[in-house]
Each structure stands twice: as structure tokens, then as C-alpha cells.
Amino acid sequence: MEALLQTLVNGLVAGSLLAVPALGFSAIFAVLRFPNFAIGALATAGAYGAWLANVGLGAPIPVAVAIGFVVAGLAGVAVEFAALDRLGRAGHLMKAIGSLAVGMVLENVIRFAFGNDLKAFDLPLARDIVFGPVRIGPQQLASVGFALAAMAAFWAFLSLTSLGRSMRAVADNPNLARLKGVDPTVVALVTVFLGAGLCGVGGTLIGLDASLDPLTGGRILLSVFAAAVVGGLGSIPGAVVGAFLIGITEEMSSLALAPAYRLAVSFAVIFLVLSFRPAGLLGRAVR
Amino acid sequence: MLLEATDLVGGYPSAEQIVKGVALSADAGELVTIIGPNGAGKSTALKLVSGLLKPSAGAVRLAGQDLAGRSPQALARAGLGFVPQEHNVFASLTVAENLEMGCLFAPREAKARSAEAYARFPMLAEKRRDPAGSLSGGQRQILAMAMALMARPKALLLDEPTAGLSPAAAHDLFATIRGIARDGLAVLMVEQNALEALEISDRATVLVDGRNHLDGPAAAVAGDPDIRRLFLGGRQSTPGPQGQ
Numbered sequence: 001m002e003a004l005l006q007t008l009v010n011g012l013v014a015g016s017l018l019a020v021p022a023l024g025f026s027a028i029f030a031v032l033r034f035p036n037f038a039i040g041a042l043a044t045a046g047a048y049g050a051w052l053a054n055v056g057l058g059a060p061i062p063v064a065v066a067i068g069f070v071v072a073g074l075a076g077v078a079v080e081f082a083a084l085d086r087l088g089r090a091g092h093l094m095k096a097i098g099s100l101a102v103g104m105v106l107e108n109v110i111r112f113a114f115g116n117d118l119k120a121f122d123l124p125l126a127r128d129i130v131f132g133p134v135r136i137g138p139q140q141l142a143s144v145g146f147a148l149a150a151m152a153a154f155w156a157f158l159s160l161t162s163l164g165r166s167m168r169a170v171a172d173n174p175n176l177a178r179l180k181g182v183d184p185t186v187v188a189l190v191t192v193f194l195g196a197g198l199c200g201v202g203g204t205l206i207g208l209d210a211s212l213d214p215l216t217g218g219r220i221l222l223s224v225f226a227a228a229v230v231g232g233l234g235s236i237p238g239a240v241v242g243a244f245l246i247g248i249t250e251e252m253s254s255l256a257l258a259p260a261y262r263l264a265v266s267f268a269v270i271f272l273v274l275s276f277r278p279a280g281l282l283g284r285a286v287r
Numbered sequence: 288m289l290l291e292a293t294d295l296v297g298g299y300p301s302a303e304q305i306v307k308g309v310a311l312s313a314d315a316g317e318l319v320t321i322i323g324p325n326g327a328g329k330s331t332a333l334k335l336v337s338g339l340l341k342p343s344a345g346a347v348r349l350a351g352q353d354l355a356g357r358s359p360q361a362l363a364r365a366g367l368g369f370v371p372q373e374h375n376v377f378a379s380l381t382v383a384e385n386l387e388m389g390c391l392f393a394p395r396e397a398k399a400r401s402a403e404a405y406a407r408f409p410m411l412a413e414k415r416r417d418p419a420g421s422l423s424g425g426q427r428q429i430l431a432m433a434m435a436l437m438a439r440p441k442a443l444l445l446d447e448p449t450a451g452l453s454p455a456a457a458h459d460l461f462a463t464i465r466g467i468a469r470d471g472l473a474v475l476m477v478e479q480n481a482l483e484a485l486e487i488s489d490r491a492t493v494l495v496d497g498r499n500h501l502d503g504p505a506a507a508v509a510g511d512p513d514i515r516r517l518f519l520g521g522r523q524s525t526p527g528p529q530g531q
Contacts, residue, residue: 162387162394165380169388172377175339179371180434181363181391284379 002133007251009134015247016147017205018220022227022239023154024198030171030234031191034092038079038103039199039224043217044110046072046200047207054121061121061208065146068204069197076196077189079106103218111214119212143205150201151240154194158236167191171234199224223250226266230273232283241281245269288312288348289473290336290367290442292355295345297335298328304343305331307497313442313473313490318465320484320505321477323494324517329477330372332494333444336475337369338362350441364392368440372447375431378420382411385419385430389437397437404433425456432463442473449480461487485509 021043028036049071054064079102087098128135158164169177170187178184202224203217223246231242246266253265273281291312298305306328313319321329334340336347338359347355354362359369377385386404390397405412408429414422419430428448435443448464449457457480465487468474478484485491491508493501501508508514 162391165384165388166391168380168384169377172379173374175359176371176374176377177388178359179337179339179363179369180388181360181438182388183360 003255006134007255008248009136011248011251012244013136013140013144013209013247014251015244016144017202017209018223018227018247019240019243020147020150020205021199021202021217021220021224022231022243023151023236024195024202025224026228026231026234026236026239027154027167027191027198028195029228030236031167032080032088032095032188034088034095034099035225035228035233036076036084036195037096037100037221037225038076038084038106039196040217040219040221041103041106041110042072042076042079042196043199043203043206043220044212044214045075045106045203045217046197047203047212047216048110048114048119049200050204051119051121051207051212055119058122061123061142062146064121065201065204068200069150070200072200072203073193073197075106076192076199079196080188080192103221107214107218114214116213119207121208121212123208139208143208146201146205150198154198155236157194163187163190222263223247223266226263226270229270230280232280235280235282235284238280238282245281289315289350290475291346291348292332292336293346293348295332295335295342295347297340297342297345298331299340305497306335306342308345308499309494309497310499310502311336311475311492313475315441315473316468316471317489318468318474318476318487319490319492320481320488321475321492321494322479322481322484322508322514323500326496327494328497329494330446331497333369333446333475333477337367337444339369339371363438363440366439366441367444368435368438368442369444370428370431370435370446370448372450376419376422376427376434378418380419381416382419382422382430383415385434386411386437389434392438400437400439404437408433424451425453425460428452428460429463432467436467440472442475443467445474445476445478447477447479449478449483457483482509 021039025039046068050064050068053059053067054061083102084095084098088095123139126138128137129141158168166182166187170182170184206220207216227242227246228239230245231238246269249265249269250262253262293310295306295309296304309332311332323329335342338357341356345355346353349365349367352365354365377388386401387397390400410426411430411433422430449460452460461483464474476484485505485508488505491505492499493508493514
């Protein structure tokens with residue numbers, strides 16, 4: 001029972017860290033209508049930006065997380081408008097394949113610049129916090145706080161600002177949005193910046209949780225994809241629900257299976273959910 | 288004329304031209320209905336005027352300003368509103384958010400204009416927090432029109448506004464449209480429900496095979512024996528705005 005409780009807490013932590021990049025992935029899909037597989041490398045780019053700020057410049061962790069957001073956001077905009085936008089003329093599938101290729105290039109640029117060694121953030125040593133039978137690291141708790149704050153800020157942006165409403169409007173009905181005067185280029189730019197930025201925050205939080213290497217983002221790419229698909233591609237609340245479901249299921253599976261099977265479990269969840277709800281848990285059927 | 292399209296030619300990419308030289312116009316306060324058989328190019332002509340499709344030839348002028356080939360955003364900014372036949376509201380946004388989306392060019396006016404929309408269409412006030420996707424067909428059309436009016440357009444294009452509505456809901460909507468024109472807007476409306484549309488219209492244009500077949504006062508068009516036989520099922524009508 002204690003192991004189960006501990007695993008559940010680990011799953012909630014993993015889910016909250018996964019939810020941030022899943023939100024970014026889903027937002028980009030909702031507005032630009034293609035799965036951007038470069039988000040893994042963008043998460044890594046953001047994490048390295050944050051690491052440089054923290055270790056190289058002595059920035060405190062909250063500032064480093066913010067820098068991770070900006071670095072990944074700018075990298076995402078550069079990738080979109082320098083490479084992917086052109087591929088979009090050949091269709092969404094070509095853009096998705098292109099994003100996979102650009103992601104690999106970006107990952108190797110990071111490898112070339114920083115090497116393959118593991119990097120760690122400059123964190124004070126601290127004892128785990130113990131709640132009865134459950135232990136949690138103080139940095140893990142702080143990371144969950146950052147993740148929840150990032151999600152709340154994104155939700156507030158979408159709900160309370162004119163630009164956020166325009167993003168949702170384009171996701172809902174792009175032609176009508178144009179008729180109402182929404183500039184699709186501006187909305188695409190803002191969406192990619194915010195979506196990639198959220199991936200950067202996710203990469204940073206994962207780097208804080210363990211360590212950092214050029215594959216940090218690549219390792220979570222399929223789990224992020226699974227979370228977004230299970231929640232309903234393009235659905236913002238769906239991405240969060242999907243991330244928690246995938247995070248908890250992956251952690252729970254470790255009670256019975258070797259860690260190597262974690263991804264297989266994620267895709268079994270996709271298969272199960274889509275068998276009963278083809279549009280995902282909170283997704284809408286594509287018209 | 289406040290809104291004028293001349294020699295309009297165009298269609299969908301990688302398809303033959305559907306509109307082959309159409310002239311459309313509406314003056315301030317005037318309601319003009321476009322009728323014609325299926326495939327005549329009525330809806331395509333409206334999309335060419337609205338900027339959703341790019342005309343390959345012809346001119347679109349609004350208050351003397353040439354707008355042909357400009358983006359839908361530019362046309363919206365210039366004062367041209369378009370209510371498409373389908374998917375004309377943001378289904379996942381609330382009614383209030385839909386209205387705010389109609390007021391992007393004057394965000395500071397959004398509250399005051401929303402209040403006016405609620406006063407004009409009380410149903411929208413009752414449902415302001417509901418997602419637009421939960422509204423009935425008639426309620427959606429009202430919201431779509433209210434959203435278009437939020438931008439204070441000079442001219443309004445309506446593509447089959449009563450499609451799929453019950454006769455009673457269609458009748459109410461026609462009264463609303465007549466009221467909108469009476470407020471001084473130039474209204475250009477494509478409508479399958481030709482008989483009732485002509486009853487409330489000032490003028491009518493009949494399109495056949497992508498070209499103007501007949502133009503004139505709605506009463507005269509409705510009284511034309513050929514038009515009555517072809518489009519009005521041979522029924523008598525009492526056209527003219529005074530008729531409703």
C-alpha cells in the first residue's frame with residue numbers, strides 16, 4: 001500500500017511535468033494543425049538556456065525557468081518561420097515530417113555545443129519532505145508548483161486576453177477568424193512562441209528533477225505526444241488530463257513491469273482510449 | 288452605390304470559374320437578394336466579394352474604395368461584414384466571447400456594443416455564458432449576425448441565413464434582417480427561400496450559370512412569370528419591404 005501511494009505521488013509529479021510541454025504541443029496543433037515533433041528538441045534547448053543562466057550566470061531557479069521559456073519560444077519561432085512554414089505549402093504531413101527532421105538537427109546542434117555529458121542545475125542539497133509513508137523532494141515540489149503556475153498562466157492568457165481569445169478562435173474556425181479580422185500570421189507567431197516556450201519550461205523542470213543531456217526532450221517526446229492524443233489532439237484541457245493519465249499510468253506500470261516498458265504502456269493507453277473515444281478524452285471530432 | 292462589385296470572375300482553386308462576370312450592388316439601407324438555381328455561383332460570388340476567395344478579375348468597391356483581392360481581414364477592417372451559411376460562430380467560445388471576437392478592431396467599445404447586442408437580441412443575454420455550440424440553429428444565426436454587427440460594418444453579406452431553420456424561425460430572422468437594412472446598412476443576401484426573401488427585399492438579382500440573368504426591384508423580379516415558374520414554384524407573392 002505504501003509503495004502504491006508513493007507511486008501515485010510520483011505519477012502526479014510526472015504528470016504535472018508532462019502536462020506543460022503537452023499543453024504547448026496541443027496549442028500548436030490546435031492553431032497550426034500539424035503535430036510539431038520538434039518540441040522535444042525545443043524542450044532541450046529551453047533546458048540548456050535555463051542551465052546556462054543558472055550555472056553560468058548564477059540566476060535563481062525561477063529566473064532560469066523563465067529564461068528556459070524565452071529561449072525555447074524564440075527557437076520555436078525561428079524553426080517555424082525559417083523552415084517549417086515553407087514546408088507547410090506541401091501540406092500538414094510534410095510539415096510534421098519536417099519538424100521531426102528539424103528536431104534532430106537542433107538536438108545535434110545542442111550536442112555539438114554542449115557535448116554529451118550530463119549537466120546538473122545548481123541546487124542546494126535538501127532532505128526529502130516526508131508525509132506519512134510518502135516522500136517527495138523539495139525541488140520536485142517546487143517543480144510541480146512551477147508547472148501549475150505555467151498552466152494557470154496559460155489558461156489565464158487564453159481566457160482573459162484578446163490575443164488568447166483570438167488563438168482559441170483560430171483553433172475553432174480559422175476562416176471565420178479571418179473574416180473577423182484576426183491576422184493568422186500574428187496568431188501563429190504567438191502560438192508557436194508560447195507553445196515552444198511551454199516545452200522549454202517542461203524541459204527545464206525535467207532537467208531540474210534529474211539531470212540534463214541532449215536527449216532530455218527527445219525522451220519525453222513520445223509521452224507528450226501520447227498525452228496530447230489521449231486528451232484529444234488540440235484540446236487544451238485534454239492535454240492536461242492526458243498528461244496526468246499517462247504520467248500516473250507510466251509510474252504505476254513500474255510496479256509490475258521493467259522501466260523499459262513505460263512507453264509501451266503509454267501507447268496501450270492511447271489504443272484503449274481511442275478505441276472507445278476516437279477523438280480522445282476531451283477532443284472534438286475533426287470536421 | 289455603397290457596395291458595388293462589377294465584372295466579378297472567380298471560383299475555387301484548381302476548378303473552373305464558377306462566377307463568370309457578375310455585377311452586384313447594394314446602397315445604404317437597401318436589402319438586395321440574390322437568387323438562382325443550385326450551382327449558379329451565388330455563394331461563390333459572396334465569397335469573392337468578402338475576400339474569402341480571390342477574384343481573378345473584376346472590382347469590389349465599398350464606399351468608393353477598391354477592395355478586390357484584399358484579404359478578409361482588410362475587408363473586415365474597411366467595413367464589410369460577412370455571415371457564412373455554415374460554421375458562422377465559434378462553437379467552443381461562449382456567446383459573450385463570440386460577440387467580443389466581432390469587435391476586434393475596437394476592443395474598448397466591446398462592452399458597450401455587447402450591451403447593445405444584448406438589448407437588441409435578449410436571447411443572447413440569457414445565453415451569454417453558454418458555448419455557442421450549444422445554441423439552436425436559429426439562435427446561432429442571430430449570434431452570427433450580432434457578431435457581424437459588433438464591428439459596425441457599412442455593408443453586410445449574408446449567405447443563406449435561413450438555411451435549416453423552421454418556417455417560424457426563418458420568418459423572425461427575415462424580420463431581423465429587414466430591420467438591420469433599415470438601420471442604414473447595405474445588405475446583400477443569398478437566399479434559397481426566394482419567395483419570403485423577395486417579400487422583404489428592395490431589389491433582387493437572379494444569377495444563372497455564373498452570370499446576371501435578371502436585375503430589378505424585388506416586386507418586379509417576383510412578378511416575372513419565368514422567375515415565378517423556375518424559382519418560386521409558380522406561387523404568387525406580395526413583394527416589397529412594405530409587405531412585412
